[in-house]
Amino acid sequence: MSLIELQRDLRNWLIREDRWAARRLGDDAAPGLRVYLNNYRAQLVACLEDSFARTRDWLGDAAFRQAVIAHIERVPPSSWTLDAYSRDFPATLTLLYPDDAEVAELAWIDCALGEAFVGPDAPAADAAMLGDVDWDSATLLFTPTLDVGELSTNAPAIWSALAAGEVPPAVEPLPEAGAILVWRQEQISRFRAIDQVERQALLAARAGLSFAAMCDGIVAALGQERGIALAGQLLGQWLADGLITKIEEKAVSI
Numbered sequence: 001m002s003l004i005e006l007q008r009d010l011r012n013w014l015i016r017e018d019r020w021a022a023r024r025l026g027d028d029a030a031p032g033l034r035v036y037l038n039n040y041r042a043q044l045v046a047c048l049e050d051s052f053a054r055t056r057d058w059l060g061d062a063a064f065r066q067a068v069i070a071h072i073e074r075v076p077p078s079s080w081t082l083d084a085y086s087r088d089f090p091a092t093l094t095l096l097y098p099d100d101a102e103v104a105e106l107a108w109i110d111c112a113l114g115e116a117f118v119g120p121d122a123p124a125a126d127a128a129m130l131g132d133v134d135w136d137s138a139t140l141l142f143t144p145t146l147d148v149g150e151l152s153t154n155a156p157a158i159w160s161a162l163a164a165g166e167v168p169p170a171v172e173p174l175p176e177a178g179a180i181l182v183w184r185q186e187q188i189s190r191f192r193a194i195d196q197v198e199r200q201a202l203l204a205a206r207a208g209l210s211f212a213a214m215c216d217g218i219v220a221a222l223g224q225e226r227g228i229a230l231a232g233q234l235l236g237q238w239l240a241d242g243l244i245t246k247i248e249e250k251a252v253s254i
Helices: 003-016 019-025 027-051 053-059 061-074 082-096 101-117 127-132 155-163 196-206 211-222 224-241
Strands: 138-142 147-153 173-185 188-194 244-249
Touching: 027 053, 027 061, 027 082, 027 101, 053 061, 053 101, 053 155, 061 082, 082 101, 101 147, 101 155, 101 173, 101 188, 127 224, 138 196, 138 211, 147 155, 147 196, 155 188, 173 196, 173 224, 188 196, 196 211, 196 224, 211 224
Parallel strands: none
Antiparallel strands: 138 244, 147 173, 173 188
C-alpha cells in the first residue's frame, strides 16, 4: 500500500468510519483506529462547543450535542486549520431547525464574533480628516473584520441576554427582513442590527461604489431630504463604529 492510499484509508475511516478502509489497514490496527476516531471527534466537538457558547445556552446541552454530532457526520473538516471548521455549523442548524430561524442566526453571531476577534488589524479612519475630502470622488474602505449577515428574528437581543446571564426574550420575527453587522473595534468584537437600507448602502460602498453614488441610491429609495440626511447619519455611524479605515479620492477622468 502506498502512502497516499494509506492516508486516504485513514481519512475515510475518520470521516465515515469506513469498515473497508479499516480492513485494508490491517486487523492489528483496529484498537489504534478506534483511538484516532475518538480523538478526531472529540477535537471537533470541543471546537464547536468553544465557538458556539450562546447557541448552546439557547438550545441546551443535549440538543446542542445532537446538533454537533449531526454536523460532524455531515461536514468533515476541509481546511488546514481547525478554526475554520465552525463556519458551516449555522448552515447545519438551518437544516436541523427549519422553523426556528433564531437558532442559525445565533450561531452566525457566535461564529462571526469569533472570526472578527482573530481578524487582521486595520486602524480606523480619523474623523478629523473629513473636512478635506472631495465627496464627489471619495470611496470608503472598511475594516477587514466587517461581516454582514441576514436577520429575520430578534436573535441579537437573545444573544445579548444570554451573554449577560439574563433570561432571554421570547423569539420574535422581525416585521421585515433585516441584517446584522459584526466587526472588531479596539480589540472587542461587536455587533449591531441594521435595516435593509443601511445593508444595501454598506454593501455597495464596500464593493467600491463611490460615496456620491451611494448617496444617489439612498435618495432614489427615500427621497431627496430623507436620503441626504440618512447618508450623512450612516457616514457618522460608520466612523463612530470604527468601520471605515480609509477614505480614498479617485481621480475623475474628463
